[in-house]
Amino acid sequence: MADVPDIVQEVYLRMLRIPNIESVRSPEAYLFTVAQHVVQQHTLRQSATPPSIELTEMLEIPSVTPDIDPVLATDAAQCVEQLQGAIEELSPKVRAAFLLHRRDGLSIEEIGTRLGLSRPMVKKYLMKALMHFRQRLEQVQ
Amino acid sequence: MDRPVQSRINTQIYEEASEWFIDCRAGDLDEAARAEFDRWLRKSPEHQSAYLEMAAIWNEGPILDPTHRWSVEALIAQASTDCANVIALDRGSRPGPRQPAPGPRPTQAVQPTQANLPSTTVQSVSMADSGRPVRSPARRRLLAVAACILVIGGWLTYLRTPQVLFETALGEQRSFALKDGSTIQLNSLSRVRIRYTDQQRTVELLQGQVLFNVAKDSTRPFTVLSGQTRIKAVGTQFDVYRKENDTVVTVVEGRVAVVPPPLSVDSPAPPENPQFLSAGEQIAVNPRVARRIANPNLAGAVAWTRRQLIFDSASLTDVATEFNRYNERKLVIDPSALGTLHISGIFSSTDPTSLIRFLRNRPELRVIETSREIKVESNR
Numbered sequence: 001m002a003d004v005p006d007i008v009q010e011v012y013l014r015m016l017r018i019p020n021i022e023s024v025r026s027p028e029a030y031l032f033t034v035a036q037h038v039v040q041q042h043t044l045r046q047s048a049t050p051p052s053i054e055l056t057e058m059l060e061i062p063s064v065t066p067d068i069d070p071v072l073a074t075d076a077a078q079c080v081e082q083l084q085g086a087i088e089e090l091s092p093k094v095r096a097a098f099l100l101h102r103r104d105g106l107s108i109e110e111i112g113t114r115l116g117l118s119r120p121m122v123k124k125y126l127m128k129a130l131m132h133f134r135q136r137l138e139q140v141q
Numbered sequence: 142m143d144r145p146v147q148s149r150i151n152t153q154i155y156e157e158a159s160e161w162f163i164d165c166r167a168g169d170l171d172e173a174a175r176a177e178f179d180r181w182l183r184k185s186p187e188h189q190s191a192y193l194e195m196a197a198i199w200n201e202g203p204i205l206d207p208t209h210r211w212s213v214e215a216l217i218a219q220a221s222t223d224c225a226n227v228i229a230l231d232r233g234s235r236p237g238p239r240q241p242a243p244g245p246r247p248t249q250a251v252q253p254t255q256a257n258l259p260s261t262t263v264q265s266v267s268m269a270d271s272g273r274p275v276r277s278p279a280r281r282r283l284l285a286v287a288a289c290i291l292v293i294g295g296w297l298t299y300l301r302t303p304q305v306l307f308e309t310a311l312g313e314q315r316s317f318a319l320k321d322g323s324t325i326q327l328n329s330l331s332r333v334r335i336r337y338t339d340q341q342r343t344v345e346l347l348q349g350q351v352l353f354n355v356a357k358d359s360t361r362p363f364t365v366l367s368g369q370t371r372i373k374a375v376g377t378q379f380d381v382y383r384k385e386n387d388t389v390v391t392v393v394e395g396r397v398a399v400v401p402p403p404l405s406v407d408s409p410a411p412p413e414n415p416q417f418l419s420a421g422e423q424i425a426v427n428p429r430v431a432r433r434i435a436n437p438n439l440a441g442a443v444a445w446t447r448r449q450l451i452f453d454s455a456s457l458t459d460v461a462t463e464f465n466r467y468n469e470r471k472l473v474i475d476p477s478a479l480g481t482l483h484i485s486g487i488f489s490s491t492d493p494t495s496l497i498r499f500l501r502n503r504p505e506l507r508v509i510e511t512s513r514e515i516k517v518e519s520n521r
Binding site: 006008009011012015016020023024025026027028031032035079080083084087091092093095096097098099100101102103104108114115116119123126127130131133134137 | 155156159160162163164165166167169172175176178179180182183185186189190192193194195196198199201202203204205206207210211213216217219220221222223338339340
């Protein structure tokens with residue numbers, strides 16, 4: 001796990017070097033790109049060809065990765081199991097919003113209609129789900 | 142927002158991160174909001190890290206209900222009977238021009254799965270903490286970030302510093318000097334992976350047994366991983382033997398902390414509960430139990446470094462297991478011979494002659510030697 005804080009730090013420093021005028025178009029895309037590059041450089045020491053990645057795919061790529069360090073993979077698997085357990089702990093509305101959106105692909109609007117909720121309310125429930133999951137990850141040893 | 146001091150990212154940052162993240166997913170950020178989001182991301186590494194964690198969790202969404210425990214209908218039915226509509230609003234958690242709500246915003250580009258309705262600014266949702274103490278936040282954060290980088294990066298193969306692998310063949314023993322002045326001595330059929338960074342020295346015991354002689358460096362803790370058991374040392378000498386079911390740790394000098402693995406991934410993680418061991422102490426750890434050995438045979442534990450095996454009323458099975466770690470010709474104990482006797486004494490690990498002679502002299506046992514194995518049976 002040793003390098004993770006280094007990577008976080010480096011991502012931050014590089015992000016600061018990008019002019020706002022550029023990053024402001026899509027701050028999220030810039031964060032992901034920078035993080036990707038930093039991690040790639042750490043990886044490069046082991047493989048000669050950097051994989052090329054479409055930015056838009058970034059959030060859609062499955063998490064299965066070859067040659068993952070067993071400890072890291074175990075940790076990640078543990079995180080997923082924690083998250084699976086945490087689904088149950090969500091309040092029914094939060095669970096419905098999250099699963100309908102992420103599992104069943106319903107849009108925020110569709111969920112609002114089906115559950116009789118306003119769009120901002122659906123978004124709040126999605127945030128609430130994220131916050132609960134994150135808190136649950138805190139308990140992973 | 143009362144959080145223990147040691148929590149490095151406070152809840153407010155996470156709340157803000159989740160809010161920005163959902164706004165991004167909903168396509169609700171206009172130019173001014175994006176500029177503000179950009180400023181927010183540039184505030185600190187913690188802000189970025191929190192955001193990446195949210196992205197990682199989000200990314201796992203599709204697989205979080207693998208058994209489809211809730212149908213769409215069930216989800217909707219349960220939600221409609223849920224009266225807990227009220228979410229506490231925490232005004233002011235996000236500073237800047239987005240507060241207060243400016244009313245409907247211009248619509249944004251349509252996202253594939255989401256139509257665009259005008260929305261009012263979403264205010265921060267206060268997720269009241271349950272008041273649980275934060276356990277091992279540094280470790281947890283590393284995990285979360287690691288998982289996150291793993292996940293966001295299907296592109297990521299591996300993010301560590303170069304690693305070095307050392308291994309020994311059957312009957313072989315070798316010592317290696319590491320660059321920090323520590324030495325590791327590998328017993329027969331052992332394998333370790335070494336990773337040194339500026340912050341940490343990590344050795345994974347993949348197989349076998351190693352005697353560690355750790356050079357003091359308080360700025361870079363030395364950690365041995367044996368399965369999911371972690372052994373932490375500063376400057377000390379200790380032996381770690383990864384057996385089939387247990388990891389046995391013997392401290393020769395100094396002091397180490399042994400952190401047993403969690404009981405199971407399903408159970409709530411127990412607080413990290415390290416066992417501190419001083420010189421002369423021994424512990425056997427497996428996923429179920431961490432058991433201190435009373436009156437450990439210290440000399441026996443490290444006798445392998447002198448190519449000796451020291452037994453103190455050991456069972457025939459244990460004796461065979463130990464011999465077979467060093468010798469091509471295996472000692473096979475027939476079930477009929479089990480429990481017949483216990484063995485004490487000092488033997489050469491690479492030369493079983495004296496042991497065989499000893500066994501042959503037992504009237505209750507029969508020893509059959511072939512080129513491949515040495516079989517021990519009951520004589521009755």
